[in-house]
Amino acid sequence: TYAEHARAAAIAGHAVAEVSDFDALAEADLAVLVNPNNPDGRVIEKPRLLDLAALLHAKGGLLVVDEAFMDVGPVEHSLAGNVGEGGIVVLRSFGKFFGLAGVRLGFALTDALTAERLDAQLGPWAVAGPALEYGIRALSDAAWQADMRQRLAQDAGRLDILLGRFDVPVSGGTSLFRYLSFAGAPGLFSALGEQGVLVRHFAERPGVLRIGLPGSEPEWQRLESALAAWAARRKDAPKESGQ
Known part of the structure; x- marks a missing residue:
């Protein structure tokens, strides 16, 4: 899948292993999964994701699900509505379905405490005002x-x-x-x-x-x-x- 996930985790100090077996993610402290996956379109069903998230959360771990292609995926398997349970971060993008790759805009859905930590690390000027306006209008145009x-x-x-x-x-x-x-x-x-x-x-x-x-x-x-x-x-x- 996206090479940037592994690179970012390595930069943050993690020992990174890329696996093809979903069950192997249970051994991780930080598990990153793209759903639907790029480039093969593979989809992991929501119940399996929730079971993994609960397992990781119980040991202080975190499941990050990159849903950059979920706008054209099976939304019933999205974890966007489950982030309040804790231990889950869902990433979304405007660069795929909306065709706005040039504005470099995305967002994370997660529990309140994790969101506060992300806000503190990203700082107040992580996204330009015009990009925010594009995003608001895109999400509003059902x-x-x-x-x-x-x-x-x-x-x-x-x-x-x-x-x-x-x-x-x-x-x-x-x-x-x-x-x-x-x-x-x-x-x-x-x-x-x-x-x-x-x-x-x-x-x-x-x-x-x-x-x-x-x-x-x-x-x-x-x-x-x-x-x-x-x-x-x-x-x-x-x-x-x-x-």
Whole structure:
């Protein structure tokens, strides 16, 4: 998931271990989880999170759940309404669903005592006034949010269909991005890049890509053309014996 969580914890003096097994988080003093996860879109169910939070809280620990993508996720698994129970911090962002990455704005939901500690450490000028105004207006515009969720869901479905036409499997993601995990990922990354279509690759996992949604009809057409060129190249490539 986000590398910055591990880096920030290490800077704060923690011995950091990144784990793929959810149950391993129970051994931590500070457990950080992204839900839905980036880039695979994995979601951990709320009851499991609450059980983990109670276990950590009982030993003086803390569960931090980064819900940057929960605006397009299954809200029934959000812990935003449970932070008063203690031992939970929920992080939210304006940079994903609202598309306001440039204002560098987010917020934390937690119990009153932890909120006071965060306020004291961040100081009074952590966020600029204009950024706050953007955030207030974004959160207040419920009609825009509903319309955007519907549009994103439709576009994500359209992208799945387009990728499927060229035998590109979708393994996960959210309605903001799709997660691709297959052997042809490195070749697809290069072929799309040659056509000026940028997707996210991961050096430590060459068989994985994350692809966002095209923003306009010309961009959809550009992606389709790039996929068609890649598929044609694969079809014409000589097959190795024994493969």
